[in-house]
Amino acid sequence: RDGTTFPHSLIVGEIGDNGRRLFTAFMSDMTEQVAAEQRLADMQSELIHVARFSAMGTMASTLAHELNQPITAVVTYLGTVRAMLDEAKTGDLPMIVEAMAAAEADAMRAGSIVSNLRDFVARGDVEKSVNSLNELISAAATLASIDARERGISLEVLPMPSDAHVLVDKIQIQQVLVNLIRNACEAMEQSAERRLTISCTMQNADSVRITVADTGPGINGNLASDLFGAFVTSKSTGMGLGLSICRTIIEANGGRIWHEPRQGGGAQFQFTLSRIRLEVADAG
Template sequence: MCPFRSAEPGATAFQGNAAYQRSILATVPDAMIVIDDHGMILSFSAAAERMFGYAERDVAGRNVNMLMPQPDRQAHDGYMARYLETGVARIIGVGRVTTATRSDGSNFPIELAIGDAITDEGRMFTGFVRDLSERQQSERRLADLQAELAHISRVSAMGSLASALAHELNQPLTAIANYLEGARDLLGNSDAASLAMIREALDEAAAQSLRAGQIVRRLRDFIARGDSEKRVESLRQLVTEASALALTGSGPAAADLEVRLSADCDRVLVDRIQIQQVLLNLIRNAVEAMHRSPRRRIVIRSLSDGHGMVTVIVADSGPGLAPDAQDHLFEPFHTSKDQGMGLGLSICRTIVEAHGGRIWAEPADIGGAAFHFTLTIAADD
């Protein structure tokens, strides 16, 4: 059945043309599934048959939750009943990246968009499903190449940085050692002249210590404020691509990822690769934090602050942040992971601050941690 109704003359004849409808269902590239207000499958396109491994005759009249993993399968009917009762949409008209289940029981990431319509036969819902697996495989190959290049770049950069630090810090550290050795040699003398010289040597050592600290801060600021190629990008596209890549390799217990982005602050001025790296780190951290949670849910949303900035929030339903970790989250080499290096969040902070924003963490309203970061909204042309 077609879920759309037209007021144009001949609409009934058009809707009644079953052969024409079948040709549409056979050629539409994304899987299209139509259900009634009880969640029962009314039509199942050819793309849906290929994607899920079911023939239409096998699923017709069955609840659409058969295509979902737990816990979504169990919760779906409740979600639908709440929408029909309240009219408050969490997915309909919004879209999200989530997980579906094939006929063989395997799970795979999808991008889901749902619309509803009132027809002569009653209320119907049409879902368009895009399999993100193939795109993820291509992105994974590209990401592997980028990761290898980034590794080489990091090794080269760390070598250059180590050389620069050694060169810059050698002079003040040598001076500190000389001043302290001189002061030590004078400690055996208690006359006023010796005490004055000791005091002067310690003052000079302290001054050289401050200089060494300034060198380190200057190099850190240079790295943090490095130039990047900023362009006007769609925040929704950045989030969708990063989310799909983050779900790659997450296994059968993939998180249910819901995207709720504000349409009035979609255009942002960013370096696309860098901001996707921030999103990728935060989403993967969220997935890892929830590996023992019975309910794995991630919500990504955005809101404008009214002053030219948009806040992006990545929240999870995991156990939350340990109190003693809050003050050191973004420090390099600080990690709670057994095999982590503690650089992910530090890199996120460096990237966000280089974009003129800030990043911080708070408890999430869905039970875990919520990481917030701000970006500049692109000015209208």
């Protein structure tokens, strides 16, 4: 009555009355429903964000070790340079330049690790953009490989089409990959063969399929049917939300995710994403 707009649904029906056409309209105020849906979306976004922090917390010790290596190298190189400068020998100049270059490279490596971590845990709205699938998978694999190396696991990213691009939220898809890789690493803890592979194939002209495969014991048949449900887990200390969050993310980005037994033993998780074909300008 006061001119305020509000979300609503309108249903119009038609009836006949002695040859006349009559219409009935039912309008429902959707304010509460829309507000509830927004609260649910906010909670889902918060859960996804908290899950990224949880992943980093779990890998905290290995991340600290990974950062310590280049920082220690920088300190060592700079100490060597200082000692050479104290001696002030002209012939040492090439060695000084080499040591400074090595220190710079290790400092850049440490900075790259910190930058990747900052991006990974950053809060933000879902922001879809066109991304190179090759670069996206490589970045996630680099982040997760820290944990794999600590566990003695061979992680291999198989060659993939260089022209594959997808329209996705980059950080969310990296979150899915990191979660799948960590799950695979944990599954192979007692395995004699510890090999993890990430591959990508063109499902069709408009879709790509990413596969994360391990050589672990595979998925228990009792869990396989409801693997992506909330609170379903084979871990004694897990909450069973990781794969449920993965499914939510993949579906929000226009794909689907599923599990299959790996031929030869182990498990493989696969998900699809919509492919974007970029227009390539003619040379000249």
